[in-house]
Each structure stands twice: as structure tokens, then as C-alpha cells.
Amino acid sequence: MTRVETVERALDLRRTVDAWRSNHSIGFVPTMGALHEGHERLIQQARNECSRVVVSIFVNPVQFDRADDLERYPRTLDADIDRCGRLGVDLVFAPSVHEMYPTPPACTVDPGPLAVPLCGAHRPGHFRGVATVVLKLLHMVGADRAYFGEKDAQQLAIVRQMVADFDVPVTVVGVATVREPDGLAMSSRNRRLDAYERSLAPRLYQALQAANALIVSGATDVDAVKHAATEVIGTDGRLRLDYLEVVDPQRLEQVETIAAPVLIAGALWVGGTRLIDNCLSVPPASQPALSS
Amino acid sequence: MTRVETVERALDLRRTVDAWRSNHSIGFVPTMGALHEGHERLIQQARNECSRVVVSIFVNPVQFDRADDLERYPRTLDADIDRCGRLGVDLVFAPSVHEMYPTPPACTVDPGPLAVPLCGAHRPGHFRGVATVVLKLLHMVGADRAYFGEKDAQQLAIVRQMVADFDVPVTVVGVATVREPDGLAMSSRNRRLDAYERSLAPRLYQALQAANALIVSGATDVDAVKHAATEVIGTDGRLRLDYLEVVDPQRLEQVETIAAPVLIAGALWVGGTRLIDNCLSVPPASQPALSS
Numbered sequence: 001m002t003r004v005e006t007v008e009r010a011l012d013l014r015r016t017v018d019a020w021r022s023n024h025s026i027g028f029v030p031t032m033g034a035l036h037e038g039h040e041r042l043i044q045q046a047r048n049e050c051s052r053v054v055v056s057i058f059v060n061p062v063q064f065d066r067a068d069d070l071e072r073y074p075r076t077l078d079a080d081i082d083r084c085g086r087l088g089v090d091l092v093f094a095p096s097v098h099e100m101y102p103t104p105p106a107c108t109v110d111p112g113p114l115a116v117p118l119c120g121a122h123r124p125g126h127f128r129g130v131a132t133v134v135l136k137l138l139h140m141v142g143a144d145r146a147y148f149g150e151k152d153a154q155q156l157a158i159v160r161q162m163v164a165d166f167d168v169p170v171t172v173v174g175v176a177t178v179r180e181p182d183g184l185a186m187s188s189r190n191r192r193l194d195a196y197e198r199s200l201a202p203r204l205y206q207a208l209q210a211a212n213a214l215i216v217s218g219a220t221d222v223d224a225v226k227h228a229a230t231e232v233i234g235t236d237g238r239l240r241l242d243y244l245e246v247v248d249p250q251r252l253e254q255v256e257t258i259a260a261p262v263l264i265a266g267a268l269w270v271g272g273t274r275l276i277d278n279c280l281s282v283p284p285a286s287q288p289a290l291s292s
Numbered sequence: 293m294t295r296v297e298t299v300e301r302a303l304d305l306r307r308t309v310d311a312w313r314s315n316h317s318i319g320f321v322p323t324m325g326a327l328h329e330g331h332e333r334l335i336q337q338a339r340n341e342c343s344r345v346v347v348s349i350f351v352n353p354v355q356f357d358r359a360d361d362l363e364r365y366p367r368t369l370d371a372d373i374d375r376c377g378r379l380g381v382d383l384v385f386a387p388s389v390h391e392m393y394p395t396p397p398a399c400t401v402d403p404g405p406l407a408v409p410l411c412g413a414h415r416p417g418h419f420r421g422v423a424t425v426v427l428k429l430l431h432m433v434g435a436d437r438a439y440f441g442e443k444d445a446q447q448l449a450i451v452r453q454m455v456a457d458f459d460v461p462v463t464v465v466g467v468a469t470v471r472e473p474d475g476l477a478m479s480s481r482n483r484r485l486d487a488y489e490r491s492l493a494p495r496l497y498q499a500l501q502a503a504n505a506l507i508v509s510g511a512t513d514v515d516a517v518k519h520a521a522t523e524v525i526g527t528d529g530r531l532r533l534d535y536l537e538v539v540d541p542q543r544l545e546q547v548e549t550i551a552a553p554v555l556i557a558g559a560l561w562v563g564g565t566r567l568i569d570n571c572l573s574v575p576p577a578s579q580p581a582l583s584s
Binding site: 135 | 397458
């Protein structure tokens with residue numbers, strides 16, 4: 001198998017994509033590498049919907065709020081490039097930090113109210129960094145369609161909002177979360193878990209499922225739902241719940257009572273690794289409205 | 293003469309420009325209308341450098357810090373469209389506020405440190421609104437080259453910074469200020485001056501010229517230069533100097549002493565109208581460096 005074409009310079013990226021543009025639809029999957037089956041699903045969907053697929057691999061320092069998290073973020077570039085080749089990716093863009101930020105950026109994207117709750121409340125500056133690098137990459141690639149995982153629900157909501165508010169000429173596609181057999185959402189950070197932590201990690205998924213089961217069966221009280229979910233997390237010296245919230249799926253604001261579809265979103269520290277997951281939950285009362 | 297093609301919908305703009313794209317270079321001149329000879333110069337330069345020219349006419353409410361200024365901003369759409377036709381513009385984009393902002397924007401461009409001094413200190417939110425609407429228009433038009441007047445030096449610096457930081461695929465072109473015979477910089481707001489105010493308005497240009505003359509002849513003390521310029525403004529009940537600063541031309545920060553090229557920038561209230569102007573000034577000591 002020949003290695004997939006891989007460029008480190010934005011200029012080379014642009015030249016290649018510009019040569020494709022008139023004859024091809026360009027699909028784009030931005031990643032931070034350490035690719036897993038979740039990324040594979042994004043790439044496969046791009047492959048199905050577009051005639052050329054570009055994957056970026058860039059661990060974006062400006063979206064990390066903790067230096068140790070940036071330091072410990074898994075990096076597997078050679079394996080990632082091989083995986084992209086097997087998946088039929090046409091071009092990998094793997095820039096250096098200097099290529100992306102030749103000078104510290106003075107202009108940034110202010111992601112607004114969607115970045116305030118949930119992870120935004122726990123990771124200062126994170127979504128500003130995410131929105132800014134996504135906008136840069138969309139410009140660099142000139143993609144027609146860009147693919148993001150639903151596991152990062154708040155990121156996806158902010159990217160959709162940014163693309164709409166800034167009239168970026170790209171279609172944003174959300175792709176369903178891929179899970180391990182025990183329900184744990186695929187994540188590059190799962191590699192950092194030791195065996196015991198890995199055995200605890202599905203508790204977040206189980207908690208979301210418990211909350212969803214209550215809502216689907218008619219529970220409307222947010223505190224009761226959150227309490228039941230927190231019980232599932234349980235107590236273990238390696239576990240610390242960062243948040244578990246029931247929010248409006250569009251505005252991401254906490255709801256008072258559950259009368260319409262909600263997003264249940266959580267972040268759980270498992271040892272030194274912070275995992276996130278979410279679940280869209282539809283109460284029985286709101287189901288007729290969905291068919292309208 | 294046939295009226296230049298004019299569209300109000302972003303979709304119609306995009307369809308027209310997309311049909312041109314493969315065979316043409318697209319020049320773009322964003323304006324707030326009330327076109328004057330300064331705009332004409334922008335359009336002419338775009339006409340010389342590109343095979344298709346798009347002009348937008350949109351009084352952007354989110355960049356106005358004062359409701360009365362927005363209310364009183366001159367609007368001459370029919371005359372503007374005629375003028376564009378005479379100048380060989382290929383397409384005028386004249387959107388409604390609703391077309392540009394179907395919902396209040398949640399994501400905005402944070403223009404960073406360049407928006408802090410000068411007009412930024414006197415017009416809160418102005419440059420955030422400018423940067424955001426310029427980014428939207430660049431996306432909507434998909435221009436290859438975009439033209440901005442040097443009269444709005446801080447705006448031009450911020451747009452250049454944004455395009456670089458966000459990797460927007462467009463070339464930003466700055467065009468020299470066009471002046472009335474008495475030196476007054478062309479501005480849509482000049483229409484609001486009564487005859488007496490119009491007679492006072494060139495004082496800002498004269499003050500900048502006085503400051504420049506001192507610098508060119510070797511003055512290095514910023515306070516002395518500013519004092520001399522302020523003297524030229526003089527005292528009149530209709531005049532109030534908003535600011536007059538000597539700043540680094542790139543970073544727009546005040547300089548301590550004048551040893552390299554500086555931007556002299558000022559804003560002057562003339563009655564109820566605020567006018568701005570600026571002058572790039574090169575001290576004799578720095579001239580050898582310019583030839584390197």
C-alpha cells in the first residue's frame with residue numbers, strides 16, 4: 001500500500017485542493033490524531049458523500065486549558081497516516097504548530113453564549129481555541145463538507161453556530177458517537193486509562209443511560225434525573241464527576257423541567273483523564289411534536 | 293445605460309459569483325453606501341486588477357456604537373447603484389439587515405489588541421462589529437481580492453490581521469485616501485456638515501500635516517508634536533478633538549519617542565459629526581532603514 005499523501009505546509013494543502021476543486025466535492029475531517037473508530041466513522045461518511053477527503057491531524061495547543069493535558073495528549077502520527085491510507089483518505093494535512101500559528105493570533109473567534117455552560121465552565125478558553133482553529137482549517141482546506149463527532153456535542157453546536165453566523169461556505173455534518181462494546185464512547189484520551197480506570201470509565205455512559213431511561217419513562221424533574229445518574233457513577237477514589245447537566249439541545253442552557261427533547265451531558269474525571277459523553281433524550285410528552 | 297445587476301439575497305450573490313469563479317478573478321469592495329470619490333478609487337483599482345467586481349452596500353448596525361449615528365448615516369442607494377453602473381461594477385449586493393442577521397449573531401470576531409486604542413477606545417464594540425461583518429461578506433462573496441481605504445487605517449489594520457490570523461483565502465488591498473482640494477478626507481459623513489462646519493472640517497488634515505512636517509524635519513518628542521497639531525485645530529464651539537495620537541503603524545500602540553515611521557491618527561467632532569483621518573509619517577533618522 002502506498003502511503004497517503006501527507007503535507008505539512010498550508011500552501012501545499014491549498015495547491016492540492018485547488019487543483020481538485022472544479023471537479024470534486026471536498027470532504028474534510030479535522031482531528032487531533034490518535035485516530036480511533038470514531039474518527040473512522042467520520043472518514044467513512046466523508047468518503048461516502050464526497051469525491052475527495054482531507055483529514056487534518058493537529059493537536060491544537062490554544063484549545064488546551066491545562067498544560068499537562070496537552071503534554072499527555074496521545075500522539076500516533078505514523079499509525080494515523082497509515083490508517084488514513086487504509087480508509088482511502090486523499091490527503092493528510094499534518095501541520096506544525098508554527099505552520100498554524102506563525103505568530104500568536106491577535107484575532108480570535110468569540111464563540112458567545114454556547115461556550116459558557118458545560119465544558120465551557122470547566123475549561124476556560126477551550127471553545128475560543130476550538131472555534132478559531134476550526135475556522136482557520138476550514139479556510140485552509142476550502143472544504144465543501146466538514147465532519148464532526150456528536151460525542152463533542154458542545155463543540156459541534158458551536159461550530160454549527162459559527163458557520164451560520166459567519167456564513168462560512170461549508171456544510172457541517174454531525175456523526176453519531178461510536179462506542180466500545182461496554183458503552184464507553186471512543187476517545188483518544190481512553191488510551192491514557194490504566195486497566196482499573198478502563199473498568200470504571202463506562203460509568204459515565206451508564207449514568208447517561210439511567211437518566212435517559214427515566215426521561216423516556218416520563219420523569220420531568222431535572223434534580224431527580226440528575227440524582228439517579230449520579231448514583232450510577234457511584235463513589236470510587238479514581239472517579240470525580242466534573243458535571244452532569246440536562247440542557248436544551250440547541251441553546252445548551254439548563255432546563256427547569258423536562259417537557260421537550262433535552263441533551264444530557266456529562267464530564268467525568270477517571271484518574272487523571274477527563275472523559276465526556278452525552279445523550280439526546282426525548283420525553284414521551286414531546287414525541288408528537290417531533291413528527292410535525 | 294442599463295442598471296448594474298443588484299441582488300439583495302446572499303443566495304443570489306453566491307450563485308452569480310460561483311458561476312464566475314472558474315473563469316474570473318473576483319474583486320470585492322465592501323461599503324456602507326453614500327458612495328464618494330474615495331469609493332470610486334477603490335472600485336477603479338478593483339476594476340484594474342480583477343475581471344469581475346462586486347460592491348456591497350450595507351449600513352451595518354452592529355458596528356455603530358451610537359444610535360443617532362446609525363440613524364443619521366447617509367443613505368443614497370439609487371444613486372449608489374447608478375454610480376456603480378457607471379464605474380463598470382458587475383454586481384451590487386445590497387442586503388437587508390435581516391438578510392445579514394436572520395438571528396442576532398452569537399459568534400463574533402474578537403479583533404484583539406489592535407481594536408483597543410484610537411477609535412476602539414472611543415467606540416465600544418465598533419471593531420468587533422466591523423470585523424464580524426467583513427468576515428461574513430468575504431465568505432458570502434468568496435472574493436479573491438478585497439479593497440479597503442487607508443482613511444480607515446485602524447479598520448484596515450484589523451482586517452489585515454484577521455485575514456492573516458484566520459487564513460481567510462483573500463488578498464487585502466489598501467487604497468490611498470482621496471481628498472477634497474482643501475485636504476479634507478472624503479467620507480460619507482461629510483454630507484452631514486453644514487457650510488460652516490464644512491469650512492472647519494479641514495482642520496484635522498491641517499493638524500496631521502503640521503505634525504508630519506515637524507516629524508519630517510526631525511522632531512522626536514511626541515508631546516511636542518501632538519501639542520503643535522492641537523494648536524492647529526484651534527478652538528471653536530463646533531470643534532472637539534476626540535483624540536490625536538502618534539502610534540506604531542503596525543501595532544497601533546503609542547510610541548514614546550519618534551525614531552521610526554509612525555502613524556499620526558486623529559478623530560475630530562465637527563458639530564454632531566465625527567470625522568477621522570491619519571497620516572503615515574517617516575522621520576529622517578529612519579529613512580536609511582527604509583531602503584534596505
